[in-house]
Amino acid sequence: MARWKAMPAGLDPAVVEFVAELRRLKDASGLSLRDLADGTGYSSSSWERYLGGRLLPPREAVESMATAVAADSARLLARYERARDAWRRDQLADSGPEEQADSGPAEGGDSGLGDGADSGLGDGADSGLGGEDDSGPADTVVADAEVGAKSADPRVRAFLRQLATVGISAAAGAGIAVLVMAPGHSASATAATSRTTVATAKPVPYTCHFVRKAGLWYAGNSATRTDHLQVDMWGPEVAELQCLLQHAGQSPGGIDGNFGPLTETAVIDTQKAFHLDVDGQVGPQTWAALRR
Template sequence: MWGDMSPWKQLPDALDPRARHLVVQLRRLKDHRGLSLQALASRTGYSRSSWDRYLNGRVLPPQQAVVAFARACDADAERLLALHELAVAATDGTKGAVRGKGPGRPRNPEPAGQAGTAGQIERAERAVRAGAALKPGVPEGEPGNGDGRSGLRPWVIASVAAAVTVLTVLTALLVITPGHGGEEHGGEAQGGHVATADSAATDPEQQPFVFRPGKDHPCPVHRDDDGLLYAGYSKTRTALIGKGSTQWAVVEAQCLLRHHGFPPGLADGIFGSRTERAVKRLQRDAHLVVDGVVGEDTWGVLRK
């Protein structure tokens, strides 16, 4: 079972962040369940060599493989399907990972970009969190379960569309609201006060993250009433984030890494190579699995 549980190969540098995000989640779930590629093959019906290509970023898995993977790992299939939809849109027509042959190919994919990538991943995951997870017992023929009739259930698509509308309104409000014009000058707003973590992300689950190149968010790390450390950007203790992720949870992790003496560079909310190296150093120091991905175990160390 453990014959192929050696450290993962580095993903291709050219891999789009949305495709990378999907692969990182699949890798993490596989390792968490302690499944070898052969065991995964026997549980899903897809060959060991196919999973080797899927999990090393050379080919995107088809939808049916993602559903089978979720069942094999007892994972949230709807969330993985939402990430898969974004990954397919990101790599369709590009020279990144070759898209697997599967149904539900989206047409007119959105253009790539750091801010667009972050918004798409966040909107998809937020829409999925609003509904129930796909149950392993649902037949293949049900819509949204990999039968080719629909990549996602209609209510998921509607939720994503609603999230896009909310994002547009919030962006417009940020542009016209006084006090947001001085972010690029040491955090001083027009009203003369200095922006803090709380003013930037009072409720990270409700405010969309927008990546700003060169922006180094303040890191007022403090110990809360529960005895754990927080920087004011996210309360998560379980979110999976890895190279290519762009969200408030990344800012939180970067601040906590800096607090613990593992500087990740700027606390800018994008999980790049420097952040990945800092995470690996922390994991090595804490005797965790050194994979450069922040999950439940790594959050546990960061929060102490």
């Protein structure tokens, strides 16, 4: 029986309840992380992150685990839905656990499990963890010109972009209100200002203009080869990802710059096709596979 480490501070109770249930099911099944990886198609390093409360697994991983441990899938998925909603609320409020920015510890690091060796289980209780290879990519974050500074947390970049958009919209709205209330302001000037505001608020149109440089494909939205992307992020990097997914024959459901469920499914299918670590997120190895 594993001696589990405490989960990261600040997790929502719904997330804590869900992760605790995953731990209970794993312990009851007697499966090692390697066994769990073999039975679900998700790497043991990914399961270390999920069971440590550092990363919320994709729905497909939860369904696969329920099958592997012969659990009540409906009950487990109901808990997962509550945990996923809470996790996303924390992301939007930028108040989630600090560890979410980390896609998982490097092999031999803190897996968030027990007090044992680097595998994360106390006293070597789970033989499936000792010295396992991590096939997952290292998550690397590069400079973001839109923010103007390096950041180790991709959520910070997305959050600052969102703040900038809200700030611009609020300023435009305030300007219209002042003009309308000003004496002698003409209706035609107000209408012209409103038309300008509406045009500014329209979503950024993304397109795919493929070009091959130095043996790599680019779609014209971003040249990144390392940025970490995951569900609920948005921007030109996501649009670039969606173009490359479409180019690889995996439809993301459209090129809108939003990393939603359809894009996540396309990423998972691509990772399976290229025999990569399957976690539904995009790091250097997934970028490399898509740009080849």
